[in-house]
Amino acid sequence: MIEQTHESETIPQQQQGTCIHCNLPVPASRQTDEQPWFCCAGCEVAYAILQDMDACLLEELNKTETAPSSDLSYEEMDHPRFRELYAREIEPGLFRIRFHLEGMHCASCVFVIEKLPDFLPGVISARVNLTNTSVDLIWDSNSVSLSEIARTLDRLGYRPHPPQHNDAERIYQRENRTYLIRLGIAGACAGNVMLIAFALYAGMFTGMAAEHLNLFRWTSAALALVSIVWPGHVFFKGAFSAIKTRSPHIDLPVALGITIGGVAGLVNSIRGTGEIYFDSLTVLIFLLLVGRYIQFRQQHRALSHLSLLKSITPRSARLISNDEVITVPIEVLKAGDQVEVRAGDVIPADGIVYSGDSTVDESILTGEARPRIIQSGARVTAGTINLTSPLRMDIESVGENTRIGRLMNLVELGVSSKLPLLELANRIAGIFVVTVIILAIVCLGIWWSSGIKIAVSNSISLLIVTCPCALGLATPLALAVAQGKAAKRAILINSGDVIERLSQPGILWLDKTGTLTYGKMQVHKWHGDRSLFPQIRALEQQVVHPIACALTTWIDEQIGIEEQDSHTLQDIDYSPGLGIRGAVDGTQLAIGSETYITEEGGHVPLEFQQKITEYRQRGLTAVLVIAEGETQLVLGIGDDLRPDAAVTIEELKTAGWSVGILSGDHPEIVTPIASRLNIDPKLVHAAVRPEEKLKIIQDSTSRGITVMVGDGVNDSAALAAASVGIAVHGGAEASLQAAAVYLNQPGLAPLKELIDGARMTNHVINRNLLMSLVYNVIAAGLAIGGFINPLIAAVLMPISSLTVLILSFMNRAFQEPHS
């Protein structure tokens, strides 16, 4: 090792929000107070090594404590049932498991995770697959427990999830391989037929012995037959289904061209004169399959393949059996079991509470920020969060039978039942077929006088040369390029048809919490006496509640965190959802809503009354503080609008979109926000349940293009059902799964960029289609004129595809803005 000294000045200036090591965006959870920021543990370690901090790498890894590691124990993974479900024994004592890992995205991640066997004895091997962000582990169960491996991965910043049981990934893999094999065969046939065609073209000018001519022709015929029957059969299948469903499809003209070309080529091979067309046909099949493959890869969702339900419900539960509480994998639970839910844990199943008093955050289902009070006998649902104190419950239903499970089924149904978009290319295809056939008949008529042989030969040339190769490539290419560019701008588009769906303005529904607003409570306005802040904080720290948290964090910012300030608290009485009172350092304090304060006997003077009204009009919740019966302070707490919300909505309206709000929150909170954003009150729906959101979106979709923008689980069914579902930055995993687009940047500005980019891309697609039509018109003209010899046909075909290719790459959508 060469000794190098690094001055602190040599550290390059870090761009805001990007990893200093690899320049990828840094997740919000890792944006700590001290710079430099890293996007993952791998970068942190690699950076440390490069900075030559004199530390051995493995030791470094062994003590790496990354910011957002959870304090999960993963105990449930040691339960025999878990191993039975997810792991395979490959030799006695050796097991193999695949984990999906959160937050794995670059070379450093691979580097760190594959080093696992070196610093965790008992792990035999770790193979990472970046494409689906998973790792294949082999471990020796005698020397290391699975929970320990999981904890290590977690500590490094990659939360492990067991694989799911659905087959989407396997099906994708199979299809991917089938496509590749088809491409390989089509490519080999096309290439070899092309080589033989060169010989034939050379023979056209210099003369060739008949036996060689025949040899070449028959070889091409054999190769073309392989290409038509094996890889080419997809077009025939598509064409048949298009005829059956009476919907035009690009496969129809393609299949027609291939059939006529193949038959004509065979007939001419037998007769030993005329064109054989096989070179054009095989290249056509190959190029079209390339387009198909691009389209297929586009439509595959690149997001992590966690099943929806698993990402919402916890993976372990605390089962009560014979007065003992044991941690078990969630799969073990069944109706009739009893579980304990600690404060802060996610409730694992639907059921009825039989002991404990607590509050539960149900925002995941309702979108409402205020927690619900739970007492013995109350029903609770899986996926909601127990906030304040432990509960014990009887389980009624688990897994897919829970309310959240049913909701997720709706999501999957919504994704699968969406009507496929009839692409512009396909809409043209129907007209195209008819036009070409009419032209062929016209051509036959024109040349009839010169003899039937010439007439038929010219008509067939026309049919083949107008085969819509570029037409089939135009859409997938343009979409693939746009998708790639959008991904660089942190707009992840999961399926290509999104872009075509966004071509015309329609109606755009926005969720409020987390989409239009920041999604967390903050103190925005206050009026009164600030000397009470330390006491207020001491009292509010006793409860877990979004408003209490907002208050304490804000007071921390206002007066700083003093470690040593301690207060004596007495007679604390907390009324969930209303307020809290108690004696702090001997002073009687009460903090809460206006109703709570008046019930407590507090008098609210006029100046505070005015403030309360003012805050309410802004859509904020007014919180009052009284000390010894006197009102001292009023605070406006709420979830404020994102700065770019108003601007973006104005721009969208100018572009012709109508904008509405769909929120699960209270009308009194939603209405002021809607009026501040200038949104038509007719299009504002508040207090809607997830099922109702879905219904509104379905109605709206039946009337036209409907875009839904949201971030929560309660939006996910609606996102799936909308023509285009857009999930915003920081949303719940379920919303990412359900949406077709994910905006990986905070705020609403990317929404505008997406819609603009889609418009530009649609222009490119239209230009592409126009170009290929122009080519076909020229080719048809030449064919009718009798000028088409196979050489011209062979030159025209690739040139038209090439033009489409160049036009697609020149698309200016999703470009970096010029600063």
Place this chain on the structure above:
Amino acid sequence: MSVLYIALPVAILLALAAVIAFVWTVSRGQYDDLETPAYRILEDDQKQKPKEEKR
């Protein structure tokens, strides 16, 4: 008898061999993950021993 009658089948057979090899690699799953292997070359081969075990 022209040399073509030998050369052409040989050429086709070569192409066929290439296709068979390609199909074999695809079905063995060698194209399933096109990202990770590119990064593996960045790793060292020799295993360093940690200075001390921290458990």
